[in-house]
Amino acid sequence: MPELCEVEQYRVLASTAVGRAITSIRVPDDRYLGRGLTVGALRAAVTGLTIVDARRHGKVLLLDSVGGAGRHVIGLRFGMTGRLLVDGSAAIDSLIYGPTRDESAWDRFALVFDHGDLRVRDARRLGRVELDPDLRRLGPDVLVVDPEHIGVAIGAGDRAIKAVLLDQSVLAGVGNLLADEILFRAGVAPGRQTRSLSSGERARLAELIPETVRDLLDRGGSHLGDLQPSRRPGGACPIDGTALRRDTVGGRTSFWCPAHQV
DNA sequence: CCGGATGTTCACCT
DNA sequence: GAGGTGAACATCCG
Secondary structure, eight states, rough: SSHHHHHHHHHHGGGGGGBBBBBEOSOOGGGGOOTTTOOOHHHHTTTTTEEEEEETTTEEEEEEEEETTEEEEEEEEEETTEEEEEEEESSTTTTTOOSOGGGGGGGGEEEEEOOEEEEEEEESOEEEESSSOTTTSSBBTTSSSSSHHHHHOOOOOSBBBHHHHHTTTBBBOHHHHHHHHHHHTTOOOOBBBBOOOOOOHHHHHHHHHHHHHHHHHHSTTTTTTTGGGGGGGGGGGGTTBBBEEEEEETTTEEETTTTOOO
16 A cells, blocks of 8 residues: 555544554564564553654654653554554555455554554554654655755666655655656656756656655545556556556566657 | 565675 | 665465
C-alpha cells in the first residue's frame, strides 16, 4: 500500500487519535520494532503519554506524544503492506483480501487508549515502529518543497532519473508506482540520466512531481494513476497504445512507454 | 510450484 | 566515494 498518498491518508486517520492518552501498547513480535528498540523501552517511554499531533514526512507517520514522562515521537513505517487502523477501521480498502480471512493475525503493533486503539496491520512485516526516529537521512517531503528546489535536488549526474525519484534522501515520499506515473506524465524514460535532461524537461518534471502526487492523493491512492491499469505484462500505453516496456530501473520494476517517454 | 509485490537495508562488486 | 546488484526480511496472490 503505502507511498506518500497512503501515508497521508493514514495521517488523517491518525489525527482522530489526537488528544487520547496511551494506556498500554501491544507488540506481539518484537522484530517489528526498529533497530535497538525493545518492547520494554518503548512501553516505558510512551505509556501515559497523550498524542498531541499526527504528522507525516515522506512515507513515515509521526505521532507526537507528551506527558509527565516526557515527550516522544512515535515513528511508523509501513513497508509494502502495512495499514493503519484506528478503533478497528482502516482509512482505505479494509476488504482487499475478502471477508473470509482473519486479518487481525497481521496486527503487529497497537497503541491502546482508554477507548479504542491505533493499530498497524502488516501481512509481510516489512514495516517498523521507531521511537524518536532519526529523519536526517530523508530529504524534504515532496509536497513541502517548491519546484525550483526539486529541479535542483534532482541534480545533473549519471544516475537514472527513476533511481533519483525513489531516493528518499533526495526527496521523501515517492515510491515505485508514483515514480512510474510521474515519468509517464512527463514523457521521460525512467533510465534517462539526470544530466541528460534539458532545462525544459527538468522544469516540467519539477512541476509534475508534486502535481502528480497531489492528483493521486485527491483520487485516493498511489495505485489510481493513469498508467496503473496498464502497468502489467502485455499492457498498452493509455496515450498511444504502444506496448509498454517492462525494465528494472533503480532496482525496481518499471513500466514505461517507449513511444512517448524518451 | 514459481515469480512478483506500493519498502528499506546491507553486503559485495565495479 | 558513487552507484549498481542481489539478497534478505515474511507473506500472500495469481
